[in-house]
Structures are given as C-alpha cells and as structure tokens.
Amino acid sequence: MSNNxxxxxxxxxxxxxxxxxxxxxxxxxxxxxxxxxxxxLVIPPLVEFTEALLxxxxxxxxxxxxxxxxxxxxxxxxxxxDLTPQxxxxxxxxxxxxxxxxxxxxxxxxxxxxxSSGCSRSPIQVGAEIFGESTVQADIEVIDLMLETVExxxxxxxxxxxxxxxxHVGIVQSLLKSAQMDKEVEAxxxxxxxxxxxxxxxxxxxxxxxxxxxxxxxLARLNGDASVLTNAKEIILEVAPSAAKPxxxxxxVIESMRVRRPNLNIYVDLAELRxxxxxxxxxxxxxxxxxxxxxxxxxxxxxxxSIFGRSRAATGFGADLxxxxxxxxxxxxxxxxxxxxxxxxxDDPSLREAIALLREEGERVVxxxxxxDQGNAVDRQLVKSNNEWIVQKKR
Amino acid sequence: MSNNxxxxxxxxxxxxxxxxxxxxxxxxxxxxxxxxxxxxLVIPPLVEFTEALLxxxxxxxxxxxxxxxxxxxxxxxxxxxDLTPQxxxxxxxxxxxxxxxxxxxxxxxxxxxxxSSGCSRSPIQVGAEIFGESTVQADIEVIDLMLETVExxxxxxxxxxxxxxxxHVGIVQSLLKSAQMDKEVEAxxxxxxxxxxxxxxxxxxxxxxxxxxxxxxxLARLNGDASVLTNAKEIILEVAPSAAKPxxxxxxVIESMRVRRPNLNIYVDLAELRxxxxxxxxxxxxxxxxxxxxxxxxxxxxxxxSIFGRSRAATGFGADLxxxxxxxxxxxxxxxxxxxxxxxxxDDPSLREAIALLREEGERVVxxxxxxDQGNAVDRQLVKSNNEWIVQKKR
Numbered sequence: 001m002s003n004n005x006x007x008x009x010x011x012x013x014x015x016x017x018x019x020x021x022x023x024x025x026x027x028x029x030x031x032x033x034x035x036x037x038x039x040x041l042v043i044p045p046l047v048e049f050t051e052a053l054l055x056x057x058x059x060x061x062x063x064x065x066x067x068x069x070x071x072x073x074x075x076x077x078x079x080x081x082d083l084t085p086q087x088x089x090x091x092x093x094x095x096x097x098x099x100x101x102x103x104x105x106x107x108x109x110x111x112x113x114x115x116s117s118g119c120s121r122s123p124i125q126v127g128a129e130i131f132g133e134s135t136v137q138a139d140i141e142v143i144d145l146m147l148e149t150v151e152x153x154x155x156x157x158x159x160x161x162x163x164x165x166x167x168h169v170g171i172v173q174s175l176l177k178s179a180q181m182d183k184e185v186e187a188x189x190x191x192x193x194x195x196x197x198x199x200x201x202x203x204x205x206x207x208x209x210x211x212x213x214x215x216x217x218x219l220a221r222l223n224g225d226a227s228v229l230t231n232a233k234e235i236i237l238e239v240a241p242s243a244a245k246p247x248x249x250x251x252x253v254i255e256s257m258r259v260r261r262p263n264l265n266i267y268v269d270l271a272e273l274r275x276x277x278x279x280x281x282x283x284x285x286x287x288x289x290x291x292x293x294x295x296x297x298x299x300x301x302x303x304x305x306s307i308f309g310r311s312r313a314a315t316g317f318g319a320d321l322x323x324x325x326x327x328x329x330x331x332x333x334x335x336x337x338x339x340x341x342x343x344x345x346x347d348d349p350s351l352r353e354a355i356a357l358l359r360e361e362g363e364r365v366v367x368x369x370x371x372x373d374q375g376n377a378v379d380r381q382l383v384k385s386n387n388e389w390i391v392q393k394k395r
Numbered sequence: 396m397s398n399n400x401x402x403x404x405x406x407x408x409x410x411x412x413x414x415x416x417x418x419x420x421x422x423x424x425x426x427x428x429x430x431x432x433x434x435x436l437v438i439p440p441l442v443e444f445t446e447a448l449l450x451x452x453x454x455x456x457x458x459x460x461x462x463x464x465x466x467x468x469x470x471x472x473x474x475x476x477d478l479t480p481q482x483x484x485x486x487x488x489x490x491x492x493x494x495x496x497x498x499x500x501x502x503x504x505x506x507x508x509x510x511s512s513g514c515s516r517s518p519i520q521v522g523a524e525i526f527g528e529s530t531v532q533a534d535i536e537v538i539d540l541m542l543e544t545v546e547x548x549x550x551x552x553x554x555x556x557x558x559x560x561x562x563h564v565g566i567v568q569s570l571l572k573s574a575q576m577d578k579e580v581e582a583x584x585x586x587x588x589x590x591x592x593x594x595x596x597x598x599x600x601x602x603x604x605x606x607x608x609x610x611x612x613x614l615a616r617l618n619g620d621a622s623v624l625t626n627a628k629e630i631i632l633e634v635a636p637s638a639a640k641p642x643x644x645x646x647x648v649i650e651s652m653r654v655r656r657p658n659l660n661i662y663v664d665l666a667e668l669r670x671x672x673x674x675x676x677x678x679x680x681x682x683x684x685x686x687x688x689x690x691x692x693x694x695x696x697x698x699x700x701s702i703f704g705r706s707r708a709a710t711g712f713g714a715d716l717x718x719x720x721x722x723x724x725x726x727x728x729x730x731x732x733x734x735x736x737x738x739x740x741x742d743d744p745s746l747r748e749a750i751a752l753l754r755e756e757g758e759r760v761v762x763x764x765x766x767x768d769q770g771n772a773v774d775r776q777l778v779k780s781n782n783e784w785i786v787q788k789k790r
Contacts, residue, residue, distance in 0.1 A: 006488040006703045008443060010467045016489055017435035024426065024436055031419065036754035038735050038761030040412035041419055045517045046503050048403060066463045071507050072405045079474065093401040094411055100767045108441050108502070112466050122440045133764045137740055141762060259742040308401045340433050345532055347654040359431035366433030367536060369528045372495045
C-alpha cells in the first residue's frame with residue numbers, strides 16, 4: 001500500500017476538533033433558530049433510488065450525483081447531492097397534513113464533481129423550506145430566515161455586510177413565450193443568459209425578430225439596485241405583458257426587506273437563471289464581501305413533489321455549514337473550547353460522585369490514564385483535601 | 396415513472412419531525428456527555444479512498460461498504476460503513492499530539508447489505524475512542540462511557556436493565572498459538588466459534604490433538620457470570636499459559652464495574668469472536684432485555700493506524716443513534732415538542748420586535764401565511780392590545 005493512504009479525495013475534507021466544536025455550535029444555533037420559527041426538523045437518508053432523488057431537478061443535479069447499484073433490489077441508488085428533493089418527497093408523500101409544512105434539515109451531501117472550481121465536494125447542507133403556500137409572503141419569510149442564517153454566522157445586515165441578490169425566472173419565461181423563437185435558438189439564448197455571456201447572446205439574437213432581440217439584449221443588462229425594476233417595466237412589459245406579475249412580486253419583496261432590514265444591500269438581476277429548469281418563481285441568494293460565491297441561496301420550486309402524487313407550492317433556501325463556519329469561527333472567541341479539569345484514576349465512589357457533579361454542571365473532567373501527560377489542555381485538577389474532593393488550579 | 400417513486404430502498408429510512416426532534420435531542424445529549432468527559436468531536440467525510448477506509452478491518456467491512464469511482468482521480472472511493480477507521484486515521488495522521496487522544500463522532504453511515512437480517516442499512520453511528528493508552532484503565536473508561544450512553548437513552552444499570560457482555564480475543568489466540576494446528580483446520584475452528592456452532596466445532600476438533608481439542612470444546616461453553624473466569628483458569632492455563640493475562644484483565648474490568656455499578660449484569664463469553672480479525676484485546680457490548688442485538692459495542696483494536704505511519708493503542712465503542720432513539724423516545728414525555736405561538740403577517744417593526752424577543756426566550760413563533768390554517772399545533776397567539784403585542788391563549 002502506498003505511503004499516502006491517508007490522502008483524502010480532492011474536494012473532500014475532514015473536520016478536526018477545534019473546528020468541529022465550532023461547526024457543531026453553529027449547527028445547533030441554526031437548527032434552534034429554525035425551530036424557533038416553527039420549522040420542523042426532518043432527517044432524510046444518505047441514499048435513495050435515483051428516480052426519487054433527481055426528480056424535477058434536471059441534468060445539473062444528475063451530474064452531481066454519485067450512483068451505486070442497490071445490492072438488494074438491483075435498482076440504481078444515488079447518494080444525495082442536495083437535500084431539497086428529499087425534503088420535497090417527505091412533504092409530498094410522508095406527511096399527510098394538507099396544510100403548510102415548514103421543514104428544515106442539516107446533513108452531509110456528496111458531489112461527484114465540484115459544483116464550480118475550488119468548491120467542496122462534501123458540503124454539510126443546512127436549509128429550510130415552506131410547502132403549501134404559493135403567495136410571495138412565503139418567499140419573504142424564507143428570504144428573511146436565510147438572512148438570519150447568514151447573520152447567525154457572524155454577519156450583519158445592519159452594517160451593510162450582506163447583499164441580497166434577487167431575480168425571478170418568470171421574466172425570461174414571459175419574454176420567451178411572447179417571442180416564440182425557434183426551440184434551438186431559444187435553448188442557445190437561455191444558455192448564453194445563464195453563462196451571462198453578452199457576446200454569445202448578441203450572436204444568437206441576430207436571428208431573433210425585433211422587438212424581442214432588442215428586449216433580450218436590454219434584459220441581459222438589467223441588473224443593479226431596485227431602480228432596475230422601473231426600467232424593466234418600460235422595456236419588457238410592452239412586448240411581454242405577462243412579465244408584470246413577476247416584476248410586481250419582486251417589488252413586494254424589496255419593499256418588505258426595506259422595512260425589515262433598512263441597511264441590507266439589494267441587487268436585482270433579471271437575467272439571473274440559476275436553476276432555471278427547476279425554479280418556478282423568485283430566486284434569491286445572499287452574498288458577503290470578499291467571497292466569490294453565494295453564501296446561501298434558494299428560490300421557489302412549485303410542483304416538484306407532483307411526481308410523488310402531491311403537487312405543492314414550495315420555496316426555500318440552503319447553505320453549506322462548512323462555508324458558514326469559516327466566518328463564524330473568526331467571529332467568536334478563540335476560547336470557546338472550555339479547558340478541562342483533571343481527575344485521578346480511581347474507583348473511589350466519592351471521587352466518582354464529585355466528577356459526575358462537575359460534569360453535570362457543564363465542566364469537562366478528564367480522568368488521568370496511566371500513561372497520560374495532559375499538558376496545556378488542563379488548567380485545574382481534582383484533589384482530595386480534608387476528605388473532600390476539591391478543584392484546584394494546576395500548579 | 397412508476398407510482399412508487401417515493402419508495403425508499405429496503406433497510407433505508409427517513410426520520411419525520413416528531414422522531415427527528417427526539418433524535419436530535421439524544422444526539423446533543425450524547426455529544427454533550429462525551430464533551431463533558433473530555434472527548435473531542437471530529438467530523439470525518441462521507442467518502443474516502445477504500446484503501447484508507449477498509450484498513451485493518453478485513454472482509455466484513457469490505458462487504459458492507461458501497462464503492463464508487465472517484466471521477467477526479469479514477470481511484471475507488473467507499474462510502475463509510477463505520478466511522479471507527481476514519482477516526483483512527485485522523486488520530487494517526489491528522490492530529491500531531493503524541494499524547495492520548497479522546498475522540499468522539501456522530502454521523503450517518505451506509506451498509507451495502509444489512510449487517511444481519513432486519514438491520515437498518517442507514518444507521519447514524521455515535522461513538523467514542525481513546526488512542527494512545529494501552530492499559531486496561533482505558534478499556535474501563537470507554538466501557539463506562541458506553542454504559543452512560545445506554546443510560547442516556549433511558550435505561551438504568553441500577554435497576555438491572557443493562558447487561559454488559561465481556562470477552563477477550565487473546566484467550567482464543569493463546570490457545571490457537573499453543574495448539575499449532577493446521578491453518579485450514581484453524582480457520583474452520585475460528586469460523587465455528589464465531590458462529591457459536593458447537594456441532595461444527597466438535598466435527599473440526601476430531602482432527603485436533605488432545606488436550607487442545609478438549610480445551611476448545613470447553614472454551615465454547617465458557618460463558619455465564621464472572622465465575623466463568625475461575626473455571627477458565629483451571630481449564631485453559633495448563634495448555635495455554637499466555638491466556639493468564641487476558642483473564643486477569645477481564646477480572647480487573649469486572650472488579651471495577653462491580654464497584655462502579657453494583658447492579659449491572661455481567662455476562663462473560665470467552666469464545667466471543669466478534670470482529671476477531673480486527674480486535675486485539677478486550678471486546679464488550681451492552682444488551683438490554685427484549686432486544687436481540689447489542690445496543691452498543693466496542694473493543695480494543697491497537698495498531699489499526701499503523702498503515703498511516705503511526706502505530707497506536709486504541710479502544711472505543713459505537714452505537715446506532717436510530718436504535719437508541721427507539722427507547723429514548725418512549726422514556727421521555729410526548730410533549731417534548733413545544734407548542735407554537737401564532738403571529739399575524741406584517742412588516743410592522745413593533746410586531747417583529749415582539750416576535751424576535753419571544754423566539755430568543757425559547758418560544759416557537761410561526762408567522763401566519765395567507766393560506767395557513769394552523770390547527771392544533773398552535774395554542775397561543777400574538778395580538779395587539781392597547782398598542783402592545785401580547786401573547787393570548789388561542790380561543
């Protein structure tokens with residue numbers, strides 16, 4: 001066997017004690033936050049049959065998902081690359097409540113390839129979803145909770161740390177519907193928009209009729225602050241009147257966020273097509289400065305659960321706990337991991353009682369093993385004095 | 396697509412809200428327990444190259460492990476079927492401390508096939524390990540912590556709920572070494588002992604010289620209370636004097652447990668060969684009545700990390716959180732999941748402040764969405780009275 005048998009696959013990482021303690025603290029803080037908002041925890045399995053796992057999410061998720069044969073059934077299972085479809089299946093099939101379901105989750109996922117260069121292949125995904133509510137109020141609630149999540153990691157909307165990115169897939173959809181272009185051209189236009197490649201887009205638009213070509217060209221540049229929406233109305237509504245509703249919904253979200261979080265930066269990108277084949281309405285993401293990717297993102301994805309026999313409105317967000325932790329750990333004190341009390345090894349019941357009591361009080365008590373040199377981790381020790389066990393500073 | 400697209404693979408299960416809340420509570424209670432004993436949390440990845448993952452654990456773990464090709468390197472990765480070898484790798488390679496490492500973990504694993512009939516293929520493994528201490532005191536510490544784990548799930552050593560199963564692979568090893576039998580016969584003897592098949596064992600022993608045949612035959616029946624060890628000395632030591640040390644170690648464990656937990660049932664099984672190719676010393680398991688499998692188990696497995704460049708003493712235990720939870724949930728009140736307070740939907744800052752305050756105080760506050768009928772989950776509501784937001788019983 002080679003000397004590098006300890007090597008981990010590229011993009012796969014382990015978390016050692018100090019960081020693991022921080023990650024666990026953040027995990028608990030976030031699950032407690034979702035709990036306090038009325039979201040219920042669910043724990044989906046690591047693997048499912050691919051037909052359940054890849055539902056409605058298209059080729060992107062398929063490429064991210066590692067597949068294995070199920071030795072019991074011979075069918076193909078996938079290792080989850082995203083918990084959202086699993087939670088949608090749980091809402092659609094496992095929970096009989098016809099009302100609104102607020103669900104949350106936290107767990108490891110695996111990506112066959114990095115999502116983009118430098119990305120981890122082993123994120124720990126946390127997130128929350130609302131099922132059964134089609135109004136924009138549900139989107140506003142999950143955007144709000146996404147921002148709280150980013151704040152829990154140590155950022156603040158109040159000091160302008162966070163930028164909320166907003167889009168709505170319905171705007172491009174309305175325009176495509178009105179334009180009725182050749183399907184192949186349409187696919188290439190969508191692809192150029194997805195890649196945000198203006199030159200490729202312009203080349204495709206050469207074969208598209210006016211006024212649509214002009215409008216698409218303008219749409220690709222419609223990003224910036226909230227005033228973008230006013231311009232959008234002027235430019236788009238004339239050729240695609242059905243885009244009015246998506247634009248109004250975005251305005252509602254922005255107005256609500258301005259009241260709730262006055263110092264939040266808002267960036268509107270009407271050509272944003274992340275998860276275009278999957279999302280059905282508003283899409284959103286949270287960005288922080290000096291970090292190239294979204295730190296959390298989500299959107300509306302109605303009817304994903306229909307394959308499981310229940311068509312449901314759905315909106316939610318997710319984030320990678322490992323990414324959030326990088327910032328969280330720098331925002332909290334280095335001394336979060338408490339020092340330990342050393343106790344001698346003995347079966348003496350009075351010692352065992354003293355140790356149990358200290359542990360119940362939240363202390364860390366390590367029993368000294370024969371070959372143990374506890375070094376710097378220990379700052380106090382349990383010693384017997386006048387027939388009583390007392391805690392003493394380590395000399 | 397078929398109508399049963401929601402089906403999960405056999406032996407793979409999801410955990411819905413009420414049980415998920417209980418599981419998360421138990422998970423936290425156990426990690427807090429390990430923390431209070433000085434064990435540090437580590438978070439190994441879901442996958443590793445098989446040569447790291449399967450180190451020293453032999454054919455049993457290989458068969459349990461699902462394999463996938465790594466698209467980036469072309470090498471074979473395994474989805475972890477056990478966290479112990481991962482934690483051993485972390486101790487041997489990632490943690491430079493030459494002293495004792497106490498490590499703990501909690502995370503999902505996947506088994507290609509059920510370990511035994513009716514077993515889950517998707518346990519959530521929790522456990523704790525001590526590295527770098529070869530004395531029996533370390534075994535006693537992890538046995539003690541294993542028993543605390545079972546007690547945290549709702550059982551009590553004091554009321555005789557729990558049976559501790561003890562063995563030591565060194566006893567069979569000593570006897571085999573003295574007997575110097577043909578390697579093929581030896582393999583079949585070990586196999587018969589593993590399966591606890593007395594008829595198969597007797598058949599194999601027909602070709603084994605006296606007094607070894609007689610001793611093996613007696614060994615297979617050496618199980619019961621602590622008096623077994625006295626008999627063992629008489630029977631085994633004459634033909635295999637090196638078995639004295641394992642027997643003495645078991646006596647030490649039993650004496651210590653008798654002082655620490657007077658009402659613990661102790662069952663000694665000197666022919667117990669669970670993980671025979673893997674364990675190197677004392678093996679132990681906790682049983683409870685009316686449950687056919689061990690609810691937690693472990694043992695000593697020195698030198699597993701040597702392949703990573705560091706040969707270390709190691710002992711530890713593991714359990715399936717999903718199994719522990721079954722008992723835990725019946726031992727706690729049905730009302731563990733707190734009821735929620737309903738709040739109206741509004742951007743009103745005074746309402747938002749009132750909600751934030753309640754959530755900080757540990758309440759669950761759900762904001763009523765337009766199509767929401769909150770039903771029985773809600774027992775109180777936030778209403779405005781004299782310009783103040785107050786919590787009222789739901790009418």
